[in-house]
Amino acid sequence: MWPKVGILGGGQLGRMLVQAGLDWGLECRVLDAAPDGPCAYFKGFVQGSPADENDVLAFGRDLDVLTVEMENVCVSALEKLADQGVNVRPSPEVMAVVQDKARQKQFLEARRFPTAPFVFVNNDEELRLAAQTFGAGVLKLRRGGYDGKGVSFELSGPFLGPSIVEERIDLAKELSVIVARGADGQSRAFDPVETFFRPGAHLVEKLVCPPELSSSVLRQAQNLSLRIAEALNHVGVLAVEFFLDKNEKLWVNEISPRPHNTGHHTIEAAYVSQFEQHLRAILDLPLVPSNIRFPSAMINILGVKNGTPEYRGLREIMAVPGIKVHLYGKKIATPNRKLGHITVIGDDARDVAEKLSVIDEKFSVV
Ligand SMILES: Nc1ncnc2c1ncn2[C@@H]1O[C@H](COP(=O)(O)OP(=O)(O)O)[C@@H](O)[C@H]1O
Ligand SMILES: [Mg+2]
Incomplete structure (x- = not known):
C-alpha cells in the first residue's frame, strides 16, 4: 500500500x-x-x-x-x-544549498530575504581581516556544525576550516517557524515558537508556543518562512530560525529542510505533528492545518557529563497530566548532547509555566 x-x-x-x-x-x-x-x-x-x-x-x-x-x-x-x-525529497539541489552555511546565505541574499551581512573566511589572514571588519562578528564553520558546535563569538582564531563571519545581531529574541510544502505547491505554517538558549552553548534549551510577541511579527515570520520554502521549491517540512532585533526587525538565521528540534511540541500540542506533516508532504498526501491546540512548551534533556545518563525525578514529573517525557534511547551521554525532551501542554500560559517549574524542581540528569 x-x-x-x-x-x-x-x-x-x-x-x-x-x-x-x-x-x-x-x-x-x-x-x-x-x-x-x-x-x-x-x-x-x-x-x-x-x-x-x-x-x-x-x-x-x-x-x-x-x-x-x-x-x-x-x-x-x-x-x-x-x-x-x-x-x-528534499531535492539534491536543496541539500547542496543548506549543507553549506555560505551557500545558504548566498541563496537568502539573492532572494532578498533579510539575513545578517557576511564574508567568506578561507584562511588565518582572512579571519584576521574579518575580525577587523566586524566589530562584533560570529564565526561559523560552513559545514558540519549543529547545536552550536562550529559557532563562535570569538574571532581571534585559530582558523579551523572554511567558514563565514557574519555580523552579530543585537538580539531581543529568537524565533523558529516550521512550514510544510507539497510537490503541488500547497503549504502550511506551524505556529512560531520562541526559543531560549543555553548560555554560552548557542544551544536550544527551551521553547514556548505561542510566544509573547506581536501578531504582526508572528505573521511576518510565517510569511517569510512560506516564501523561503517556495523559493527553494521545497517538498517536506522546512524549519526557519529567526533573530528578532531590538527594533522588532526579523533576520533569517538559518534554514533546515527537515523536521527540527523546535517542532517537537507539535506531537502533543498541534493538530498534526511536524513528523506526520513531513510524511504527508513527501508522500503527496494532503497537508492539514497545523496550528496549535494547547499552549505549550518544550525543554531539551541534555547530557551533563560523559557516561551512562541517569534520570532523576521521572516518576514525579510523569505523574503530572500534560507533562510528556520523550527519551531517545541514547546509551551514552556527553555534555549538552540531546538525550530526550519534555513537552508540556496546559490550559493557559500560567498552567504551562507552573508545570515547567515542577520539572525544574524535580527533574535532573546526572
Ligand atoms: N549573527 C548572529 N548574531 C547573534 N547571535 C548569533 C548569530 N549567529 C548565531 N548566533 C547565536 O548562535 C546560535 C547558533 O547559531 P546557528 O548559526 O543557528 O548554529 P547551529 O547550526 O549550530 O544551530 C543562534 O541560535 C544564536 O543564539
Ligand atoms: Mg541554529
Whole structure:
C-alpha cells in the first residue's frame, strides 16, 4: 500500500519520523553510521554513513522515496538516485544549498530575504581581516556544525576550516517557524515558537508556543518562512530560525529542510505533528492545518557529563497530566548532547509555566 520510504540519518528526528509512519503502517528504512543510535532498534535499520556515496547508493537503490533528518548527506549520491527514479525529497539541489552555511546565505541574499551581512573566511589572514571588519562578528564553520558546535563569538582564531563571519545581531529574541510544502505547491505554517538558549552553548534549551510577541511579527515570520520554502521549491517540512532585533526587525538565521528540534511540541500540542506533516508532504498526501491546540512548551534533556545518563525525578514529573517525557534511547551521554525532551501542554500560559517549574524542581540528569 505504501511506497518504500528511506530516511538518511537515524538520530531522534529519524526515530520520531519512523514513529509517525508506524501510525499508518508505514515501515521506513533508516541509514545511520552508529550501530546503537535511536533508530538501531528498528528492523528497517541499515548501518552505513549518510555522507558516504556508496552507502547511500546501496541504501537508496530500491526505495521509492528518500528523505533526510540531517544536512550532512552525500549530494552526489542523491543526484544519482534521483536520476534512477527515486523521489528524493528534499531535492539534491536543496541539500547542496543548506549543507553549506555560505551557500545558504548566498541563496537568502539573492532572494532578498533579510539575513545578517557576511564574508567568506578561507584562511588565518582572512579571519584576521574579518575580525577587523566586524566589530562584533560570529564565526561559523560552513559545514558540519549543529547545536552550536562550529559557532563562535570569538574571532581571534585559530582558523579551523572554511567558514563565514557574519555580523552579530543585537538580539531581543529568537524565533523558529516550521512550514510544510507539497510537490503541488500547497503549504502550511506551524505556529512560531520562541526559543531560549543555553548560555554560552548557542544551544536550544527551551521553547514556548505561542510566544509573547506581536501578531504582526508572528505573521511576518510565517510569511517569510512560506516564501523561503517556495523559493527553494521545497517538498517536506522546512524549519526557519529567526533573530528578532531590538527594533522588532526579523533576520533569517538559518534554514533546515527537515523536521527540527523546535517542532517537537507539535506531537502533543498541534493538530498534526511536524513528523506526520513531513510524511504527508513527501508522500503527496494532503497537508492539514497545523496550528496549535494547547499552549505549550518544550525543554531539551541534555547530557551533563560523559557516561551512562541517569534520570532523576521521572516518576514525579510523569505523574503530572500534560507533562510528556520523550527519551531517545541514547546509551551514552556527553555534555549538552540531546538525550530526550519534555513537552508540556496546559490550559493557559500560567498552567504551562507552573508545570515547567515542577520539572525544574524535580527533574535532573546526572
Ligand atoms: N549573527 C548572529 N548574531 C547573534 N547571535 C548569533 C548569530 N549567529 C548565531 N548566533 C547565536 O548562535 C546560535 C547558533 O547559531 P546557528 O548559526 O543557528 O548554529 P547551529 O547550526 O549550530 O544551530 C543562534 O541560535 C544564536 O543564539
Ligand atoms: Mg541554529
